[in-house]
Amino acid sequence: xxxxxxxxxxxxxxxxxxxxxxxxxxxxxxxxxxxxxxxxxxxxxxxxxxxxxxxxxxxxxxxxxxxxxxxxxxxxxxxxxxxxxxxxxxxxxxxxxxxxxxxxxxxxxxxxxxxxxxxxxxxx
Amino acid sequence: xxxxxxxxxxxxxxxxxxxxxxxxxxxxxxxxxxxxxxxxxxxxxxxxxxxxxxxxxxxxxxxxxxxxxxxxxxxxxxxxxxxxxxxxxxxxxxxxxxxxxxxxxxxxxxxxxxxxxxxxxxxxxxxxxxxxxxxxxxxxxxxxxxxxxxxxxxxxxxxxxxxxxxxxxxxxxxxxxxxxxxxxxxxxxxxxxxxxxxxxxxxxxxxxxxxxxxxxxxxxxxxxxxxxxxxxxxxxxxxxxxxxxxxxxxxxxxxxxxxxxxxxxxxxxxxxxxxxxxxxxxxxxxxxxxxxxxxxxxxxxxxxxxxxxxxxxxxxxxxxxxxxxxxxx
Ligand SMILES: [Fe+2]
Ligand SMILES: [Fe+2]
Numbered sequence: 001x002x003x004x005x006x007x008x009x010x011x012x013x014x015x016x017x018x019x020x021x022x023x024x025x026x027x028x029x030x031x032x033x034x035x036x037x038x039x040x041x042x043x044x045x046x047x048x049x050x051x052x053x054x055x056x057x058x059x060x061x062x063x064x065x066x067x068x069x070x071x072x073x074x075x076x077x078x079x080x081x082x083x084x085x086x087x088x089x090x091x092x093x094x095x096x097x098x099x100x101x102x103x104x105x106x107x108x109x110x111x112x113x114x115x116x117x118x119x120x121x122x123x124x
Numbered sequence: 125x126x127x128x129x130x131x132x133x134x135x136x137x138x139x140x141x142x143x144x145x146x147x148x149x150x151x152x153x154x155x156x157x158x159x160x161x162x163x164x165x166x167x168x169x170x171x172x173x174x175x176x177x178x179x180x181x182x183x184x185x186x187x188x189x190x191x192x193x194x195x196x197x198x199x200x201x202x203x204x205x206x207x208x209x210x211x212x213x214x215x216x217x218x219x220x221x222x223x224x225x226x227x228x229x230x231x232x233x234x235x236x237x238x239x240x241x242x243x244x245x246x247x248x249x250x251x252x253x254x255x256x257x258x259x260x261x262x263x264x265x266x267x268x269x270x271x272x273x274x275x276x277x278x279x280x281x282x283x284x285x286x287x288x289x290x291x292x293x294x295x296x297x298x299x300x301x302x303x304x305x306x307x308x309x310x311x312x313x314x315x316x317x318x319x320x321x322x323x324x325x326x327x328x329x330x331x332x333x334x335x336x337x338x339x340x341x342x343x344x345x346x347x348x349x350x351x352x353x354x355x356x357x358x359x360x361x362x363x364x365x366x367x368x369x370x371x372x373x374x375x376x377x378x379x380x381x382x383x384x385x386x387x388x389x390x391x392x393x394x395x396x397x398x399x400x401x402x403x404x405x406x407x408x409x410x411x412x413x414x415x416x417x418x419x420x421x422x423x424x425x426x427x428x429x430x431x432x433x434x435x436x437x438x439x440x441x442x443x444x445x446x447x448x449x450x451x452x453x
Contacts, residue, residue: 005422006257010422017422017424021428021432025236027236028236030438032449049292050451050453052222052235055441055443058441081452086452088165
């Protein structure tokens with residue numbers, strides 16, 4: 001069987017549609033790198049996704065094409081996905097006590113009441 | 125059919141979740157009902173994972189195969205600006221595939237397996253891309269109306285429950301607006317041009333109308349499964365609802381250009397507010413999706429060859445200490 005394409009490039013490359021594909025094996029598509037992008041100086045880098053790449057250098061190249069081909073970007077970080085340590089969502093209760101820490105909340109410090117009371121006492 | 129969930133209706137209704145831990149299932153469903161997102165390492169029902177992998181993977185394949193009919197015209201695009209825009213659009217579509225493959229990977233299927241399943245024909249992609257873009261006007265119709273259909277589907281899915289898919293779709297939807305404008309611009313240019321140009325775009329529209337009507341798939345069978353998929357926010361709108369949204373937005377714009385759609389029954393029922401149309405030929409749809417369309421063999425052969433030809437490069441660059449872990453996305 002021959003492919004009769006309207007694309008001359010396909011016809012020129014004489015692909016045999018019957019040929020058996022040798023399946024892609026593990027790491028054929030390399031490992032992944034997580035991508036962090038800074039869209040403006042002064043802002044935090046933000047995680048935007050990942051790329052498959054064989055090295056950090058090529059991860060930069062792909063990250064630029066994938067995440068910075070439109071809009072603004074001034075800096076990119078790439079980190080091997082295998083190097084990221086993340087908490088488990090299952091353990092999210094470790095953050096539950098944060099709102100209970102009223103002593104960290106500036107609005108819970110009410111000195112004016114004391115000052116007023118003190119001034120009243122001074123007058124009398 | 126861009127990214128679409130489907131469970132065989134013949135599967136017994138209780139089969140879907142019978143092996144799941146009822147407490148975990150209740151927590152999972154409560155999280156979704158509260159509008160919260162599910163993240164990769166969360167507990168999830170087996171069928172939720174399975175449906176999402178299938179749907180996101182199919183969506184990724186559609187993006188990458190979908191760039192082929194348009195890519196055909198890059199070397200012959202009329203004028204430099206259009207050539208630049210078409211290259212950019214094709215690059216976007218391939219980029220969408222990358223984002224979606226990564227989202228599917230977070231559910232535990234490595235990208236190599238998805239590529240193997242695409243090339244062996246085990247995984248499907250959107251049926252419309254098995255048709256050829258015979259003239260430049262076909263690419264205009266694709267970029268305008270197929271992308272419009274894709275946007276309807278992707279906007280619906282972007283309200284879904286799976287975090288990585290939703291994040292990928294947010295990026296994708298932002299880029300699609302350029303595709304739509306570019307496609308509309310091309311159609312308008314031809315439709316308002318010389319008689320020959322008008323004829324070209326009319327013929328392309330006539331060719332593409334049946335695949336466009338197939339785009340959202342046949343009417344969903346109302347079943348317990350569909351309801352579960354909707355409750356889990358995997359399926360966000362019925363195929364018919366998406367088709368109606370599409371017709372409502374784009375038929376008036378097509379008619380506005382004085383173009384004719386090849387369906388004498390197409391009209392909006394003023395009482396129901398719904399569009400009426402001749403039932404699409406679902407036998408042809410089935411035949412094409414199962415491999416017997418005008419371009420199925422070519423699409424897969426081109427994809428296979430790209431994988432084969434690039435393999436030695438990827439192997440040459442692979443470093444010995446590489447270790448694959450599931451990405452975070
Ligand atoms: Fe796309
Ligand atoms: Fe697009």
